[in-house]
């Protein structure tokens with residue numbers, strides 16, 4: 397790939413020469429979030445013509461089932477007159493569009509909801525705006541929010557940099573493939589102790605890993621690791637959970653992401669460019685960088701923040717319990733010409749060796765609330 401990431405690479409080398417090695421988290425943050433060369437400012441990253449594909453882009457059923465899940469959660473919250481429907485990292489807004497369409501079956505939920513999108517990418521924000529404006533029923537688009545209630549209600553939509561910007565009130569939060577984009581730290585077990593894994597410049601003007609200062613791996617250091625073992629830490633989760641814990645009103649959150657349910661060691665940092673895995677140093681800022689979510693430590697952090705967890709369960713179990721087979725059958729009967737495509741999409745979401753098994757669903761909620769649908 398000609399020159400991919402060359403500008404950001406030069407800036408990173410200069411920064412390392414000036415200020416010393418970068419932690420993996422600082423490297424990931426720069427590659428993703430840099431105001432000039434960061435990946436999030438790249439256009440059209442998600443979808444068939446982009447770098448990677450996600451569940452809502454594979455099948456409309458994904459977002460529809462989550463929209464109905466949200467409507468049931470709203471009922472279980474006691475049908476509050478005002479509820480924040482929050483999505484973290486909404487991508488192309490396909491999930492939210494499909495969720496809102498399915499939720500028309502629950503018009504009182506739609507009338508109570510305001511949508512809050514947490515998005516770091518300028519181009520994706522613009523795309524989300526266009527997608528959701530096109531999805532609003534014409535009457536709702538023209539009529540002020542309060543007057544839209546009951547018939548053809550379409551929620552007001554606001555964008556925020558972080559969840560801390562979402563106004564108070566009961567909240568339903570959804571996040572598909574968001575946590576895997578949060579920068580991770582990596583520690584390496586070497587000579588009987590954990591050391592920070594850092595990024596340094598190599599002699600050829602590229603980047604390579606090196607060992608940094610001694611570091612604390614927390615509770616996971618209890619397990620005896622072999623030399624070279626890598627332990628990944630996700631400081632961004634603490635920040636997110638602290639923001640959730642600060643909300644006083646009841647909340648239910650749904651996280652869907654790649655990663656093991658049990659504690660695991662290992663290097664999961666991966667670059668993805670044009671639907672292929674690439675070395676994390678191959679194209680800084682041009683390739684997406686993600687790492688698997690570690691659900692066991694995440695659940696411990698959620699409980700330490702005073703919230704309850706349900707799951708994680710494999711995506712296939714989650715979607716199966718929400719009725720993906722029945723929904724696919726109905727959709728195929730109504731659209732016989734698209735039947736093969738609809739079936740292929742559902743099969744892909746459910747594949748035990750693919751998304752169905754590797755992606756897990758985790759619910760996080762205020763402890764007094766009932767278990768959300770599919771987790772009971």
Ligand code: SAH
Nearest residue numbers: 450485486487514515516517572573574577
């Ligand atoms: N949920 C979407 C997109 C997943 S890709 C889908 O399933 O298709 C990750 C999304 O999170 C993108 O929209 C990316 O721009 C956004 N994102 C990643 N890190 C973020 C952060 N720290 N703050 C806000 N948005 C972020």
